[in-house]
Amino acid sequence: MRRLDPFLTPSRRKLPEDAPARPAVLDPGGCWVRGEGGVVVEQQAQPATGEDAPGQRGTAYEPDPRRWRILAVSLVVGFMSLLDVTIVNVAIPSMQSGLDTSAAAVQWVVSGYALSFGLVLVIGGRLGDAFGRRRLMLIGLTGFVASSALVGLAPGIELVVAARLLQGISAGLLTPQNSGLIQTLFRGAERGRAFGLFGFVVSISSALGPVLGGLIITLAGSEDGWRWIFWVNVPVGLVALVLVARIVPSEVSSEGSDPRLDLVGALLLGLTVLCVIYPLVSLEGGGHRWLVLLAAVPALGWAFVRWERRVVARGSAPLLDVGLLRRTPGFADGIAVGSLYFTGFTGLVLVLAIHLQTELGLGPLAAGAVLTGFAGGSAISSPLAGRVVDRAGRPLTVAALVVVLLSVVALAVVLPGQDGPGIGWVLAPLLFVAGLGGGAVISPNITLTLDEVPPRMGGAAGGALQTGQRIGSALGTAAGVTAYTVVATSYDAAAGLRAALVVAALMVAASLAVAVRSLRAPRGSA
Numbered sequence: 277m278r279r280l281d282p283f284l285t286p287s288r289r290k291l292p293e294d295a296p297a298r299p300a301v302l303d304p305g306g307c308w309v310r311g312e313g314g315v316v317v318e319q320q321a322q323p324a325t326g327e328d329a330p331g332q333r334g335t336a337y338e339p340d341p342r343r344w345r346i347l348a349v350s351l352v353v354g355f356m357s358l359l360d361v362t363i364v365n366v367a368i369p370s371m372q373s374g375l376d377t378s379a380a381a382v383q384w385v386v387s388g389y390a391l392s393f394g395l396v397l398v399i400g401g402r403l404g405d406a407f408g409r410r411r412l413m414l415i416g417l418t419g420f421v422a423s424s425a426l427v428g429l430a431p432g433i434e435l436v437v438a439a440r441l442l443q444g445i446s447a448g449l450l451t452p453q454n455s456g457l458i459q460t461l462f463r464g465a466e467r468g469r470a471f472g473l474f475g476f477v478v479s480i481s482s483a484l485g486p487v488l489g490g491l492i493i494t495l496a497g498s499e500d501g502w503r504w505i506f507w508v509n510v511p512v513g514l515v516a517l518v519l520v521a522r523i524v525p526s527e528v529s530s531e532g533s534d535p536r537l538d539l540v541g542a543l544l545l546g547l548t549v550l551c552v553i554y555p556l557v558s559l560e561g562g563g564h565r566w567l568v569l570l571a572a573v574p575a576l577g578w579a580f581v582r583w584e585r586r587v588v589a590r591g592s593a594p595l596l597d598v599g600l601l602r603r604t605p606g607f608a609d610g611i612a613v614g615s616l617y618f619t620g621f622t623g624l625v626l627v628l629a630i631h632l633q634t635e636l637g638l639g640p641l642a643a644g645a646v647l648t649g650f651a652g653g654s655a656i657s658s659p660l661a662g663r664v665v666d667r668a669g670r671p672l673t674v675a676a677l678v679v680v681l682l683s684v685v686a687l688a689v690v691l692p693g694q695d696g697p698g699i700g701w702v703l704a705p706l707l708f709v710a711g712l713g714g715g716a717v718i719s720p721n722i723t724l725t726l727d728e729v730p731p732r733m734g735g736a737a738g739g740a741l742q743t744g745q746r747i748g749s750a751l752g753t754a755a756g757v758t759a760y761t762v763v764a765t766s767y768d769a770a771a772g773l774r775a776a777l778v779v780a781a782l783m784v785a786a787s788l789a790v791a792v793r794s795l796r797a798p799r800g801s802a
Contacts, residue, residue, distance in 0.1 A: 342523065343461040347470055349519045350409075351477050353417060354454045356509060356516070357447035358478060360389060361749070362485030365629055366640040367493060367502040374499045377433040384437045387557030387750075392444030393451075394553050394746035399542050401452030401739030402595050405732060406537070409453045409460075410524040416449030417520060421513035428503040428510075448739075455722070455738025457524075459731045465666045468723050472662010475719020478745075479654035479711070482622070486629050487648050490640030538587055541595035544580040548573060549743060556750040559758065596736050606670075607737065609794040610725025611744045613673065613787050617680075617717055618748035620783030623756025624684065625650070627776040628703070630760065635769040636695055649704040653711020658719045665720035670794050672720050677788040679713030684784055688777035692770035717787075748783075755779050 340346070364371075364386050372382045404412040423443035430436040454477075458470045492508065493501035551569040558566040580598075587594040602608060625647065632643040657676075665672055687706050694702050722741065729737040756776045764772025 339463075339466075340461055340525075342525075346457060346461060346524050347473065349516065349523050350413070350454050350457050351473060352512075353413060353450055353516050353520065354474070355477050355481050356512060357393075357416075357420065357450045358481035359485050359488070360443065360447065360509070361393070362482050362625070363489040363505055364389070364485075364502075365626060366486045366489040366633070366644060367505055369633075370493050370498050370502040370640075371436075374502060375433050375436065381433045381437075384557075385433075385440050388437050389440045389444040389447075390746060390750055390753075391550075391553050391557055392441045393448045394743055394750070395546055395549050396445050396448030397452055397743045397746065398545055398596055398736055398739035399537075400449040401456060401735030401737070402537065402542075403449070404453045404456050404735035406593075408526060409457050409735075410520060410526050412449055413453050413520045413524060414517065416446045416453075417513055417517050419443075419446030420450065421510055421517070424506045424509035424513065427506040451742055452735045452739035455726055455741070456731075456735035459726060459729060459734030459738075465663075467727065468664075468666040468720075469659075469662050471723035471726070472659045472665070472719040475662060475722050476655065476658035476715065478722075479658050479715050479718050480651055482625070484648075484651050486625070486640075487644035487651070490642070490644035494639070494641040536593050538584075538593060538595040541580065541584055541587065544576060544583055545595060548576040548580055549747070551576060552747050553750045556747075556754040559754045596740055597733060604737075605728045606724045606794070607726075607729065609790055610721055611741055612790045613677075613794075614718070614721050614725065614741060615744035615748040616783055616787035616790065617677070617714075617721075618745045619752035619755070620684070620780040620787065621680075621714060621752065622749040623752035623776065623783070624687075624780040626753055627756045627760045627773065627780075630757070631769065631773050632699075636699065646700045646703055647707065649707035650711035650714065653708040653713075654715035654718075655711075656715065657712045658715030661716040662719045662723065665723045668720070670724060670791060673717050673724070674788065674791045674795065676713045676716035676720070677784060677791055680710050680717065681781060681784045681788060683707075683710035683713060684777060684781040688774050688781060691777070692774040752780070752783065755783075 368382050368386070371385060372378070375382070400412060400416070420443060423439045423446060426439040427436055427443065430439055454474055455471075458467060458474060462470045489505055492504050495501070496504040551572045555566040555569050558564075584594045584596060584598050588597055588599060628647060629643055632638045632646060633640065638646070661672060661676070683706050687703070687710075690702060690706075691699075725741055726734065726737055756779055759779045760772040760776040762772075763775040
């Protein structure tokens with residue numbers, strides 16, 4: 277059967293006599309629909325016009341007057357879940373002392389969250405597509421608040437790690453709803469602005485995590501200050517629960533989405549992501565034997581793609597319609613750009629936080645304060661980039677990646693060997709410039725990646741994009757810390773820092789190469 281572009285407007289005509297009988301449902305890949313009296317809708321090569329916007333062709337768009345308030349609430353929730361990825365980094369010494377446990381055990385407080393978070397992002401997005409954003413936000417937020425309280429109350433490391441795993445699952449249900457809501461509520465230039473604000477939250481939450489963590493530990497004390505890092509989520513989360521219930525409408529879900537969940541696809545994708553992330557997070561604690569799981573990734577990934585194509589072919593609802601998304605303009609390149617950028621960015625920030633505390637003797641608050649330059653730069657550029665990405669397109673991310681790359685190279689040249697209180701005057705300006713570039717990478721890339729995705733797959737597609745970012749973060753953390761530790765052990769800390777910065781620069785350069793390659797395709801198909 278001839279398969280056509282899923283984003284072209286439908287026209288009505290009779291099926292050919294030899295066409296097979298079809299159920300009266302739309303094939304998720306976008307082919308035939310049997311209508312009244314045997315009339316069938318086939319997608320023809322007629323471009324959408326008028327108010328038919330990308331991602332929702334054929335339907336008149338009527339903006340919700342509450343859309344910006346709904347977005348504000350969802351971004352607060354997203355900020356909480358993303359902040360907890362990095363806020364714990366500066367609390368590791370405090371947790372190790374307060375719980376009287378090993379560094380390897382405490383590392384799982386960080387890694388376990390990243391693991392469970394990454395595992396459920398696509399599934400959480402798909403559930404939001406099918407059952408509504410508000411429902412998933414309420415479920416995820418309830419779990420997030422409860423698990424945050426449980427971490428703070430836990431008497432031992434075992435319960436802390438278990439509660440962090442639950443917290444990561446809850447965050448994985450929450451985060452994809454942001455991109456799904458934006459896909460549903462916004463069109464055109466407004467969608468770019470909305471994604472710009474979402475990118476701002478992604479950038480700021482990652483960069484501010486160490487700062488806020490250090491501030492809380494300083495105020496609450498080193499022994500039990502780490503508990504307050506999690507307890508502060510409780511009152512904020514409870515207020516957010518009320519706001520979600522009152523402001524986010526229950527009908528905000530993806531039009532035409534099938535509520536059936538592809539359990540086999542979810543299992544295959546979960547195993548694939550597990551075999552990628554688990555070895556990487558284990559590597560941080562010396563678990564080299566788990567690297568063997570990476571060998572299973574190609575086979576599991578192939579099985580997932582084959583299964584999803586089979587689900588689509590029989591007219592059922594896939595977890596992630598990989599064929600449709602492969603044809604979606606900019607989606608594949610956007611995932612690659614985001615994943616590689618996060619590989620470099622995450623490793624860079626973590627290694628700098630470790631070096632400032634362990635080698636230069638800075639406290640958690642001082643180390644976090646030095647790193648605020650990146651957050652400041654991102655805060656300025658991310659919303660501005662979101663406003664112009666609709667006109668500038670992919671060249672904007674190329675230029676921004678060049679800025680980030682030059683900043684990281686400059687750090688690798690001038691930073692190692694610097695010590696004393698004057699290091700802030702060297703590090704902060706370079707991080708500020710890197711932040712200006714980073715903010716203009718994340719938000720435009722999210723916009724360009726998801727702009728043409730149909731709303732019925734907005735959550736799952738957003739989950740896929742963020743899964744790539746989580747895998748990139750895990751890889752960047754493992755690669756950066758390993759490079760720093762190995763070289764510092766063989767030579768000195770300055771050499772280790774330079775090695776980690778070179779690794780970060782290589783990852784950013786790879787992201788830049790993908791972005792440059794995407795420029796060769798015409799606008800709207802790259």
